[in-house]
Amino acid sequence: MSSALLHTPDRQHSDSIKWQRYAGRDILPMWVADMDFAAPAEVVEALQARIAQGMFGYTEPSASLHEAIVDGIARDHGWQIEPDWIVFLPGVVSGFNLACRLAGTPGDSVLTFPPIYPPVLTAPRNQERRLLRSELVLAGGHWEYDWEGLDTLLATQRAREVVICNPHNPVGRVWSRDELTRLAWYAEKHDWLICSDDIHCGLVLDPTRPYTPIAALDESIAQRTITLMAPSKTWNIPALGCAFAVIPNASLRKQYVAAGHGLTPEVNLLGLVACEAAYRHGDAWRQALLARLRENAQRLHACVNALDGLSMTPVEATYLAWVDCRALGLAQPQKYFEQHGLGFSDGRDFGMEGFVRINFACGPELLDEALRRLDLAVRAA
Ligand SMILES: Cc1ncc(COP(=O)(O)O)c(C=O)c1O
Structure with a gap:
C-alpha cells in the first residue's frame, strides 16, 4: 500500500499535548493516543471547503x-x-x-x-x-x-x-x-x-x-x-x-x-x-496507515522481546503496545524510561503496576531512535 498517502510533519509547533510535554527536552513523545501522521488529504480538503463558506x-x-x-x-x-x-x-x-x-x-x-x-x-x-x-x-x-x-x-x-x-x-x-x-x-x-x-x-x-x-x-x-x-x-x-x-x-x-x-x-x-x-473517502489512507502500523508493531515486538527483562504480546489492533517491565524490578518504569529519553505512558494509570504503554504511531526514523534508546535503557537497568 502506498505510503505516499501518509505524511509525518514536524509536530513541534502543532499545539500538540503529546509533543509539548517534552518541548525543549530530548525525550521522544510516545504516550497519549494520537498519531504523528497528518490527517487524510480528503478530510483536510473537506474542512477547507467548509471553512471557505465562512x-x-x-x-x-x-x-x-x-x-x-x-x-x-x-x-x-x-x-x-x-x-x-x-x-x-x-x-x-x-x-x-x-x-x-x-x-x-x-x-x-x-x-x-x-x-x-x-x-x-x-x-x-x-x-x-x-x-x-x-x-x-x-x-x-x-x-x-x-x-x-x-x-x-x-x-x-x-x-x-x-x-x-x-x-x-x-x-x-x-x-x-x-x-x-x-x-x-x-x-x-x-x-x-x-x-x-x-x-x-x-x-x-x-x-x-x-x-x-x-x-x-x-x-x-x-x-x-x-x-x-x-x-x-x-x-x-x-x-x-x-x-x-x-x-x-x-x-x-x-x-x-x-x-x-x-x-x-x-x-x-x-x-x-x-x-x-x-x-x-478515508479508506485508502487507512490502509496505508495500517501497513505502517503493522511494520512498526512487528519491529517493536521483536525488539522488546529480545531484551532481557521486557516482554509484550502481539498487538492485534491499535497503535499501542503494553510492555511488561516487571522483570526489570524498577520502582517506577515510566520515570526510568523518561530519564533515558523515552516518554511512555505509566501502566499504573491503567490500573496495573509494572507496565508502560508505548504509542508506536510514528515515522520509521523516530521508531529507530526509540528502539536504540530502549536497548540502552534496558542494558543500564
Ligand atoms: C479506549 C479509548 N476510549 C476513548 C478515548 C478518547 O475518546 P474521546 O477523545 O472521543 O473522548 C481513547 C483515547 O485514547 C481511548 O483509547
Whole structure:
C-alpha cells in the first residue's frame, strides 16, 4: 500500500499535548493516543471547503453524514446499523460517562476489566456509581478475561453494567466472537447493560483477528448494548471532537439522550464535516496507515522481546503496545524510561503496576531512535 498517502510533519509547533510535554527536552513523545501522521488529504480538503463558506451557525448532523457512517460501518465491519440508532457525542469519554448514569441508581456498580483506558476507571465514580474490577490475565502468550476470577467476584458483588473496550486499549486484543459470546452470556444472566468502547475498531492490524461489535452477536444482545465509535483514532482527528453511540434499542436510546440533556453539547460543525469525509473517502489512507502500523508493531515486538527483562504480546489492533517491565524490578518504569529519553505512558494509570504503554504511531526514523534508546535503557537497568 502506498505510503505516499501518509505524511509525518514536524509536530513541534502543532499545539500538540503529546509533543509539548517534552518541548525543549530530548525525550521522544510516545504516550497519549494520537498519531504523528497528518490527517487524510480528503478530510483536510473537506474542512477547507467548509471553512471557505465562512458560515458557522448552529447546525445538526445531516442525512448524508448518517448515511456515510451507516455505509462505512457495513463496509469496514460488516455490521448493518440504522441511521436512527446513531446518537452524536462530543467524545467517547462523554459517551461512557453517560452510559454509567444508566447503571441502576447511585451506589450501584459498573464492572470493567483493567488494565484499561484510565477514564473508564474513573467514570463510575464521576456518575456516583461504584467500580468493580476484574483484571485481565496473561495466559498462553496473550491477554484474556479471567473467567474464574469473574465468577468469584460475582459470587459476592452485583454489577448493573459492564464497560468493555474492543479492541482493547492498552493490551491490543481484538476480542474474539467466542469471548464476546461468553461475556454476553454473563450480561444476559446478570441483566447487565453493556457499554462497548469500540473507538479503536478501524485499527485492526492482524487480519486473522477480525473485529466483531458485541451488539452484532444477536438481537437480544443488541437490545442491551451501547456501542461507542468515532473517526478520531482511525483518522487521527481527536481534537475535532466528534463521536457517536450506536443504540438499537429505542427506549434505551431515549434514556441515554435524556441523561445528557443540558450537559452534552452538540458536536462541532467541523467535527461533523471531518467525520463524513473520513468515512466516505478515508479508506485508502487507512490502509496505508495500517501497513505502517503493522511494520512498526512487528519491529517493536521483536525488539522488546529480545531484551532481557521486557516482554509484550502481539498487538492485534491499535497503535499501542503494553510492555511488561516487571522483570526489570524498577520502582517506577515510566520515570526510568523518561530519564533515558523515552516518554511512555505509566501502566499504573491503567490500573496495573509494572507496565508502560508505548504509542508506536510514528515515522520509521523516530521508531529507530526509540528502539536504540530502549536497548540502552534496558542494558543500564
Ligand atoms: C479506549 C479509548 N476510549 C476513548 C478515548 C478518547 O475518546 P474521546 O477523545 O472521543 O473522548 C481513547 C483515547 O485514547 C481511548 O483509547
